[in-house]
Amino acid sequence: MTRVRALIGKELLDLRRNRAALAPVVIVVVMSLVLPFLIVIGIPLLTGESLGREPDLVKVSDVGASAASASLTPEGRIQVFLFQQFLLLFLLTPVTGAMALAAHSVVGEKQGRTLEPLLATPITAVELLVAKVLGALLPTLTISLAGILFYFAGIVALAAPGVAWAMASGRSALLVLLVGPGAALVSLQSALLISSRVNDARAAQQFGVLIIIPLTVLLVAQFLGSMWLSNAALALIGAGLFGIWIVLTLVSAALFEREAILTRWR
Amino acid sequence: MITAANVTRRFGARVAVDRLSFEVGRSEIVALLGPNGAGKTTTMRMLAGLIAPSAGWIAIDGVAMTRATGAALRSRIGFLTESPGLWDRLTVYENLRVYAELFGLSSADREIRAVLELFDITDRAAERAAELSKGTKQKVALARTLLHHPKVLLLDEPTSGLDPEITRGVRRLLEERRAAGCAVLVSTHNLDEAERIADRVAVLHTRLVALDSPAALRRRLTTGRLIVRVVGDPATYLGEARLIDAAAAVDGEALTLSTADLARDTPRLVASLVAAGAQLLEVRPEMPALEDVYLHLVEDL
Secondary structure (H helix, E strand, O other): OHHHHHHHHHHHHHHHOOHHHHHHHHHHHHHHHHHHHHHHHHHHHHHOOOHHHOHHHHHHHHOOOOHHHOOOOHHHHHHHHHHHHHHOHHHHHHHHHHHHHHHHHHHHHHHOOOHHHHHOOOOOHHHHHHHHHHHHHHHHHHHHHHHHHHHHHHHHHHOOOOHHHHHOOHHHHHHHHHHHHHHHHHHHHHHHHHHOOOOOHHHHHHHHHHHHHHHHHHHHHHHHOOOOOOHHHHHHHHHHHHHHHHHHHHHHHHHOOHHHHHHOOO | OEEEEEEEEEEOOEEEEEEEEEEEOOOEEEEEEOOOOOOHHHHHHHHOOOOOOOEEEEEEOOEEOOOOOHHHHHOOEEEEOOOOOOOOOOEHHHHHHHHHHHOOOOOHHHHHHHHHHHOOOHHHOOOEHHHOOHHHHHHHHHHHHHOOOOOEEEEEOOOOOOOHHHHHHHHHHHHHHHHOOOEEEEEOOOHHHHHHHOOEEEEEEOEEEEEEOHHHHHHHOOOOEEEEEEOOOHHHHHHHHHHHOOOOEEEOOEEEEEOOOHHHHHHHHHHHHHHOOOOEEEEEEOOOOHHHHHHHHHHOO
16 A cells, blocks of 8 residues: 555656646636536527527426425426536546546556566556556546535526536436446556557547447437436436446456566667 | 576477576575576576576575565565666655555655665655666665665676776675675676676576686686796796796786696796795786686687
8 A cells, every 4th residue: 555655656756746747637627617507598698599498408307306305496407417427527537637647657667667667666557557547546536526616616606596406416426426427447457458558648548439439329318308317217327437447457467477568668 | 506407498389498407595695697598687687586487497585486485585585677667757765665665664764764874875865766866776776675674785887887986896795795694696897896706607698608707717718827026037047937938938027927737837947936035025926907818718619
């Protein structure tokens, strides 16, 4: 644990001195913040067209509406529905943002010629890989969570009365605290697994980004109302993602070939 | 302390190290010499537990290096890699701090201060590694290698590219480590360095070509020539020298002669020169430079 903490500390220090590496994460978070408010609050305000007049939106917003939404106006229920969907955008933030960091991690150490002295310490492959994933995830997750706080603050300030309260549901907590980090861990671990098998960060990044596809499918399905995931389903998905991460970590450690990395990579 | 027994390492069809056997004892410095591609770095990596031998075995302090023992044994080894391998964006202190934690040092700050003082880089602790000169980077890498007080030191080209003053400091440090009971294996291209610091020299060319003290290695290539310097004109004593070697000659201010048996002929020559009234300044067999021995050994392969 000490060694994992030491290496995470190093990763965080390194990022603090290379803030440009986190710029894409900040940009995605800002976009995730601006876009929902533009659609849910800005456009109806500019056009004078209330969202509650759209029969399709009224219909879809009733799907999976919580008890807390029942007392809201149709406009308020639609806002809850849309803000819930846009919350999924924040799931993608740690994935997209940390991907480059994770994909570059092992390759970067090798190219920087820092891997060999690191491997000459008592650190194990599992410790190295866990530290690398968490070192990439923690800063991006922090930025993403900060974005979510602003998101909720914006809802409190700008949305219809009661919308923020209806949003503060178990569903939101599951998405933010379980599904999001779980998806990020699986994605980053995949990138790291590839990163320790190829000597090109770009290849690792391309493979790691594949995890975004099922997340995007989930997002679109939610929007179309064709698939509404219950809280139990979300909890199951979250737990499943953490399980997959553990398995992936063990597979990565088994496939981590110190010898090949040291002797064949250039 | 360091044992390599019949160690072979293959990369595909290529044999990088072939049936290498040697030991480095406590309080001993062994220099590993060899041309590029001779297997020095592969040997170092195997001894450091970074790559496994294809055949044979390695032991550190009596414990066989295996997958199970590797992590524990690595904590007893200080491995200086060919490149300093510092994290550029971290300061000197931060680089050392991470390694202190990786090695589980309980008094990390104290140990870091000690190695910074040892290498006289305390005032550089807050500088980022990227800003350091090559020599200072190497000092930091050496400091990192000694941070956890390893009893086994594996140093790959420790003085490569360093100025003479720092090089001398590194040599002094190795002698101190030897005095402290460490087993030190130094890979080097610098024959002068090997001769100065090593108790024994291992010449590697995929397989172990020679392993002996520098003096013993030089004796292998002895020319059988004697150099004699006397007070006054050496030509005065040419007659005495020619009793041993008819082809004896004056070479500058010395007499030179060859003999097939130095042990037999040197006392005879001295006796006859003294009898002839010569005041001897020096009588010595001509010894080849270690470089000549090394080239002779390597070129013979």
